[in-house]
Structure formats: C-alpha cells, structure tokens
Amino acid sequence: MNRAFLEFLSRHLLPLANPQFRKDPIVDRWVIVSTDRAQRPFSSHGDTAPAAKTDCPFCEGNERATPTEAFALRDRQSSPNQSGWQVRVVPNKFPALAALGDANLHNEGTYDSIDGVGAHEVIVECPQHEKSLARLSHQQVSKVVTTYRERLLALKEDRRLAYGMLFKNVGEAAGASIEHCHAQLIGLPMVPVMVRDELAGAAKFLDRHQRCIFCDLLSRELAAKHRIVCTTERFIAVTPFASRFSFETWVLPRTHQSHFEDLEPADIDEFASILKAVLMKLDAGLGRPAYNYFIHTAPLNVPPQESYHWHLEILPCFSRVAGFEWGTGCYINPVPPEQAAAFLRGTEI
Amino acid sequence: MNRAFLEFLSRHLLPLANPQFRKDPIVDRWVIVSTDRAQRPFSSHGDTAPAAKTDCPFCEGNERATPTEAFALRDRQSSPNQSGWQVRVVPNKFPALAALGDANLHNEGTYDSIDGVGAHEVIVECPQHEKSLARLSHQQVSKVVTTYRERLLALKEDRRLAYGMLFKNVGEAAGASIEHCHAQLIGLPMVPVMVRDELAGAAKFLDRHQRCIFCDLLSRELAAKHRIVCTTERFIAVTPFASRFSFETWVLPRTHQSHFEDLEPADIDEFASILKAVLMKLDAGLGRPAYNYFIHTAPLNVPPQESYHWHLEILPCFSRVAGFEWGTGCYINPVPPEQAAAFLRGTEI
Numbered sequence: 001m002n003r004a005f006l007e008f009l010s011r012h013l014l015p016l017a018n019p020q021f022r023k024d025p026i027v028d029r030w031v032i033v034s035t036d037r038a039q040r041p042f043s044s045h046g047d048t049a050p051a052a053k054t055d056c057p058f059c060e061g062n063e064r065a066t067p068t069e070a071f072a073l074r075d076r077q078s079s080p081n082q083s084g085w086q087v088r089v090v091p092n093k094f095p096a097l098a099a100l101g102d103a104n105l106h107n108e109g110t111y112d113s114i115d116g117v118g119a120h121e122v123i124v125e126c127p128q129h130e131k132s133l134a135r136l137s138h139q140q141v142s143k144v145v146t147t148y149r150e151r152l153l154a155l156k157e158d159r160r161l162a163y164g165m166l167f168k169n170v171g172e173a174a175g176a177s178i179e180h181c182h183a184q185l186i187g188l189p190m191v192p193v194m195v196r197d198e199l200a201g202a203a204k205f206l207d208r209h210q211r212c213i214f215c216d217l218l219s220r221e222l223a224a225k226h227r228i229v230c231t232t233e234r235f236i237a238v239t240p241f242a243s244r245f246s247f248e249t250w251v252l253p254r255t256h257q258s259h260f261e262d263l264e265p266a267d268i269d270e271f272a273s274i275l276k277a278v279l280m281k282l283d284a285g286l287g288r289p290a291y292n293y294f295i296h297t298a299p300l301n302v303p304p305q306e307s308y309h310w311h312l313e314i315l316p317c318f319s320r321v322a323g324f325e326w327g328t329g330c331y332i333n334p335v336p337p338e339q340a341a342a343f344l345r346g347t348e349i
Numbered sequence: 350m351n352r353a354f355l356e357f358l359s360r361h362l363l364p365l366a367n368p369q370f371r372k373d374p375i376v377d378r379w380v381i382v383s384t385d386r387a388q389r390p391f392s393s394h395g396d397t398a399p400a401a402k403t404d405c406p407f408c409e410g411n412e413r414a415t416p417t418e419a420f421a422l423r424d425r426q427s428s429p430n431q432s433g434w435q436v437r438v439v440p441n442k443f444p445a446l447a448a449l450g451d452a453n454l455h456n457e458g459t460y461d462s463i464d465g466v467g468a469h470e471v472i473v474e475c476p477q478h479e480k481s482l483a484r485l486s487h488q489q490v491s492k493v494v495t496t497y498r499e500r501l502l503a504l505k506e507d508r509r510l511a512y513g514m515l516f517k518n519v520g521e522a523a524g525a526s527i528e529h530c531h532a533q534l535i536g537l538p539m540v541p542v543m544v545r546d547e548l549a550g551a552a553k554f555l556d557r558h559q560r561c562i563f564c565d566l567l568s569r570e571l572a573a574k575h576r577i578v579c580t581t582e583r584f585i586a587v588t589p590f591a592s593r594f595s596f597e598t599w600v601l602p603r604t605h606q607s608h609f610e611d612l613e614p615a616d617i618d619e620f621a622s623i624l625k626a627v628l629m630k631l632d633a634g635l636g637r638p639a640y641n642y643f644i645h646t647a648p649l650n651v652p653p654q655e656s657y658h659w660h661l662e663i664l665p666c667f668s669r670v671a672g673f674e675w676g677t678g679c680y681i682n683p684v685p686p687e688q689a690a691a692f693l694r695g696t697e698i
Contacts (some may be wrong), residue, residue: 002522002635002636002638002639002667003632004635004636004638004668005558005595005636005638008634008635008684008692009684012688012692013683013684013688016685022590022591023591024589024590024591025439025550025554025562025566025590025591026547026550026551026554026562026563027547027550028546028554029591029593029678029679030679031591031592031593031679032679032680032681032682033592033682034681034683035683035684035685037683038658038683038684053539055534077395078538096681097675106622109569110562110565110569111591112568113588117364124435132669160388162688165673165676165677167671167672167675168672169671169672169678172669173669174669174671174672175668175669175671176671179374183524184672184673186479186673187678188677188679191548191681192676192677192678192679193677193678194376194675194677194678195676195677197376197377197678198375198376198496198573200376201375202376202378202379203374205374205375205597213375213459214375215372216459217374217459219460219482220458240373241371242371242372242373242374242375242378242379242380242460242553243375243380243382244380246354252548284352285350285353285357286351286357287352287353287354289351289353289354290351292671292672292675293672294673294675295676296676296678298531307668313675313676315672315675318351318354319406319524320521320523320524320525321670322516322518322524322525322641323516323517323518323523323524323526323533323641323642323643323664324445324514324516324533324535324643325663326516326543326641326643326664327516327543327544327641327643327644327645327662328514328535328537328540328541328542328543328544329378329541329542329543329546330378330379330380330381330537330541331380331381332381332383332386332445333378333380333381333382333383334360334362334382334383334384334386334387335357335359335362335384335387336382336428339361339362339363339383344358346645348370
C-alpha cells in the first residue's frame with residue numbers, strides 16, 4: 001500500500017455522513033462512495049498479519065473484536081458472542097453501506113445518487129486460524145454453505161434490498177485484508193450491472209430458443225467433456241469457453257434453478273464437496289493462488305426464473321488487470337480454458 | 350508472480366497456432382485467448398528490473414532488442430532501428446493478437462469466436478531510462494501525444510480494424526511488465542464493450558436532449574468547480590461524479606470532438622501540458638502511484654459523431670479489485686471525487 005495515499009486517508013480525508021451510490025451519467029454503472037471503508041486495515045498481510053489466534057479478530061475467543069453477531073452455527077450450550085461456534089456472521093466493522101435508512105433517490109442535473117444503505121456482513125468460516133476453505137473438513141464446508149444460504153434468505157426479509165452478493169477474497173492479490181478464512185455478503189438496493197447483463201442475455205436466449213442458456217451450455221459441455229474440471233451427480237465444475245482469467249472455473253447445478261437460496265438442504269453437502277474439490281485442485285496444482293469467488297443468483301425479490309441459472313464463479317489472480325482491460329472490458333487470457341480444465345482434471349487431491 | 354503458475358506456463362502450456370477472440374455466450378463480452386502473451390517477462394520489476402540502459406530493451410542503443418520499428422520521431426540524419434530517436438514505435442514482442450490474416454468468424458453451437466488478428470504496438474516514450482511521463486519535458490510529452498495521434502491514424506488504413514485502444518500501464522500494481530516509460534496501442538476488429546456502452550449511452554442522451562452528454566457535463570462541472578483538477582484554454586481535467594477509483598481523473602477537450610486523432614496539431618501542445626500537469630500532481634501529492642490511463646475515442650471507421658466526445662481516463666491503483674467488484678461491476682471508492690479534486694488542485698507542481 002502506497003504510503004502517501006495512506007497519509008492522505010488519515011490526514012486529509014473528511015468522513016461523509018453517509019455512504020452514497022452514484023450513477024455514472026453515461027453508462028449504467030453504479031459506484032459506492034464510502035469513506036468508512038478507508039478506515040479498514042489496509043496492510044494486515046505480510047509483517048502485520050496476525051500470525052495466530054491472539055491478534056486475529058476472527059479467531060474463536062476474540063469475539064469481542066467484532067461487532068455483535070447476526071447469526072452463528074454454534075454448540076447448543078454456548079451463548080452468542082462467546083466461543084463454541086463453527087461459523088459466525090457479524091456486520092462488517094468497516095461497512096461499505098449503512099445498515100439503517102431508506103434508499104432515497106437524489107437528483108442534481110444529470111447526476112443521480114441513492115443513499116448508500118444496505119447490508120454488509122462478514123461470514124467467518126471457521127473458528128481456528130485457517131486461511132483456506134479447501135483445508136476445512138467437508139462437514140465444515142457444508143456448514144459454510146448452509147450459512148451462505150441462511151444469510152441470503154435473511155436478506156429477503158429486508159424489503160429495501162434487491163440483490164445479495166455473496167463473495168470471497170483469498171490472498172492479498174485478491175484484495176483480502178484479513179487472512180482468516182471468511183466470505184462477505186453485501187445486500188444492495190439495486191440489481192448490479194454484471195447480474196443485470198446476465199439476466200438480460202439469458203432472457204433473450206429464452207425468448208429465442210425456449211430454454212435456459214445455462215442448461216444448454218451445460219449439456220454441450222458434458223457432451224464435449226474437454227472443459228469439465230469435475231462433476232458430481234448434481235453439480236458440474238467447468239472452465240467457461242470465454243474464460244477471462246487463467247483457470248477461471250464455474251460451479252453450476254445440473255438441474256435448472258435460478259436462486260442459490262432455493263438449494264435443497266440435501267444438495268448442500270454435495271455442493272460443498274464439489275466446491276472443496278475445485279479449491280483443493282487449484283491449491284494443489286497452482287501453489288495456493290489468490291482468488292476471488294462469488295455467487296451469481298437471481299434477484300432477491302423475484303420468483304423462480306425460467307431463463308436464469310445460479311452459479312459460483314472462481315476467478316484466480318495470477319496477473320494484474322491493466323489499462324487494456326479497463327479501457328475495453330476485453331480480457332487477455334494466456335491459458336486456453338481447455339488446457340486449464342485438463343490440468344485441473346489431472347491434479348490429484 | 351505465483352511460482353507454480355509460472356511453472357505451468359513453462360512446462361505445460363501448449364501454444365495455440367493463433368490467438369482467438371471468444372465471445373461469452375451469455376453477456377456481450379469478448380476475451381482474447383493468446384498463449385503468446387504467456388511468454389512475456391512477468392517479473393521484470395524488483396530484483397530483475399533493468400536498472401539502467403544496458404539491459405533495458407527500450408533504451409536508446411538497444412534497438413536490436415525489439416522487433417523492427419514501425420514508426421519513429423528521430424533526427425534527420427539517423428537511420429531506422431538505430432539510435433537518434435525521441436519516440437519509437439515497435440510491434441509488441443509478445444503480441445496479444447496476430448498481425449496478419451483475416452478476422453474470420455467461427456461458430457460452434459452457442460459459441461462464437463473470431464480469429465485473433467489485430468495490431469499490438471509499443472510506443473517507447475523517451476530514449477533514456479525514465480519511468481515517468483510526468484518527468485519528461487513538455488516538448489517530449491508533445492512528441493509522445495503526436496505519436497499517439499500518428500499511430501491511431503495509421504490504424505485507420507487497416508480496413509480489418511474497427512477500434513484502436515491506446516493505453517498505458519505504470520508501475521507493477523498497474524500491470525506494467527517493463528518500467529521504461531511506454532504506452533501500447535491495440536487495434537481490434539470490433540468495438541469493445543466499454544466503448545460501445547459509452548457510445549450507446551451518449552447516443553441515447555443526444556436523442557433525448559439534442560446535445561452531447563460530455564459537453565453537458567463539462568459545462569456543469571465548470572459551473573460547479575468542485576470536481577475540476579485543472580484547466581487550460583482548451584482542455585479540462587476533472588474527477589468524475591461517479592469515479593470508480595480514488596483520484597480517478599479524466600482529461601477532455603472543451604470543444605466537442607469525437608475522435609482523438611482529429612486533434613489539431615496546434616492543440617497537441619496544450620493537451621500535452623495538461624496531461625503532464627495532472628500526472629505531476631498525482632506523482633507529487635500521492636507518492637508516484639501506479640496507474641493506468643487510456644483514451645476513449647470514437648471507432649476508427651465512423652465519421653465525426655455528434656453524440657460522442659473523446660477523453661483520456663487516468664485510473665490510479667491504490668487498492669485491489671476484489672470479489673465484490675468482479676461479481677457486481679459496482680466499485681467501492683473511499684475518496685469522494687470532490688475531495689480528490691480539491692487535494693490535487695492544492696498540490697503544487
């Protein structure tokens with residue numbers, strides 16, 4: 001982290017009363033302006049990374065270092081905000097959005113903004129100081145996935161929110177500021193552009209071909225086989241035809257389903273096992289790379305969609321996004337996805 | 350750079366005969382799959398960065414380390430591929446696209462691809478081993494801008510190409526693999542999605558309001574003043590209302606103009622001076638941060654557009670893009686653009 005920038009943040013930045021969503025007037029792109037985010041620890045890797053449970057705010061026993069828990073899977077005899085939990089959900093200490101208030105729209109000439117309200121939670125995925133989801137037991141990963149589902153269901157109760165984005169940053173190169181294994185959930189008052197574009201593309205395909213484009217692609221991939229990383233009875237892990245990044249991998253249910261939170265409890269175990277398998281293959285074959293993953297699912301407040309199909313996208317970080325990508329929106333990928341899939345298929349775990 | 354990934358690239362990656370454009374079947378997103386890019390030096394910063402002209406392929410005297418020059422501003426008495434130049438343009442040694450061939454479309458079920466043909470040039474911006482454009486003389490920056498314009502004009506002659514993306518990566522965090530001051534130009538057979546979205550948004554605004562949205566925003570910004578970084582008679586540098594990144598800054602001509610390459614030679618000097626001023630302010634105020642910049646201009650083969658207005662976008666890199674941004678397309682910016690502009694206005698150069 002650039003020292004002069006940190007100095008700007010600590011000496012010059014004036015906190016805004018509330019975060020704001022601002023809309024780019026030319027393209028349909030929202031930005032969250034949130035000075036609270038500037039306060040979070042920017043350099044907890046390297047020298048200053050908590051090496052063990054004593055300093056880590058997410059380790060069992062340090063519950064007082066976080067805001068009050070919103071949810072936990074914990075031993076029956078244990079109490080909230082005490083030890084005895086397996087997965088624990090707390091509000092983000094440095095939230096991008098304000099938890100309270102209404103998402104009022106403001107207009108100033110050509111400029112639109114919305115009050116920056118929404119949810120921002122941290123899902124602590126294990127009590128011990130472990131960095132990698134892939135190294136948790138299968139049973140523990142099932143608990144993590146169960147928690148993802150529970151928290152998305154909880155967001156549905158908040159009528160201000162249109163979308164829940166569940167995401168995970170692993171490693172400094174992927175933007176993680178704390179190394180203890182965790183995911184985040186941000187609830188937004190609008191459907192974000194990446195999902196909206198997918199929904200629109202999928203709706204157009206349904207309109208033309210009377211079927212879900214994801215189901216269509218899955219059956220092609222299963223027939224062709226060369227981009228399949230691994231499968232279970234009900235899930236598939238595949239490197240997409242137009243992968244943006246080396247070893248980009250998507251996990252999808254074989255049976256059509258638009259909402260992740262509609263996952264049957266019986267399927268959670270199986271989803272956990274394929275997710276763990278893919279992450280283990282990435283760790284084993286590629287030296288525990290930094291990566292992001294996120295779940296693309298249908299908006300919170302819509303009924304099941306015939307056109308849309310939820311999936312989890314894993315984006316490993318091997319190189320930097322640079323000017324060409326920012327300027328064009330076109331990515332340069334040095335590893336053909338067919339070769340990525342073959343390598344991961346052959347990587348033993 | 351991850352060691353296991355480098356090992357994959359050197360031991361397992363099979364080169365493709367030709368690069369390919371692949372289109373995501375769900376959203377309108379092209380990807381370039383190019384194994385040649387995997388061969389470029391990934392770690393020329395830090396230990397292995399050429400400290401001086403002896404090892405740097407871009408330094409004067411080392412012309413044999415690059416492919417044959419495509420263009421140069423050089424002393425009259427000097428010869429191509431010899432010393433005596435001020436700005437030198439060479440094909441990229443590790444091109445993302447193939448220079449020869451036609452951009453044929455291929456289709457395989459739901460999957461579309463195009464042969465990865467196009468231009469990929471490196472513009473070496475000074476003969477001496479200098480990293481920062483901001484530290485070049487005003488006269489030298491004018492020569493750099495003149496060269497940008499010349500190379501975009503040259504791309505217009507190639508009827509296969511629809512778009513020319515001029516971009517620059519400065520610093521390792523911004524994806525630069527060589528530190529000697531340079532920019533790149535990639536000629537594409539299609540208009541990339543980021544530009545297409547801007548063209549569409551601007552066309553919609555023209556349709557509704559009978560004026561260019563950029564001209565409209567400029568007059569608002571000049572009246573409000575608080576997002577202006579600096580101005581000259583014919584150019585403005587502004588931090589956009591919906592800045593994605595801390596200290597994001599755009600430079601635009603005050604007078605409507607859709608194509609960068611239509612810049613009058615008389616205006617080049619002035620554009621060079623505002624560009625240099627903004628970069629000097631970033632360097633002085635924020636400790637020479639890594640950044641990307643690129644020019645958004647109208648497509649190569651269209652007449653002047655009433656709706657579109659070229660501009661240069663500078664995106665400093667202070668933090669990593671993470672899972673939330675990848676999943677949503679929504680950026681979290683900790684520095685309100687009004688505060689960024691005030692800080693840069695107050696930064697003396």
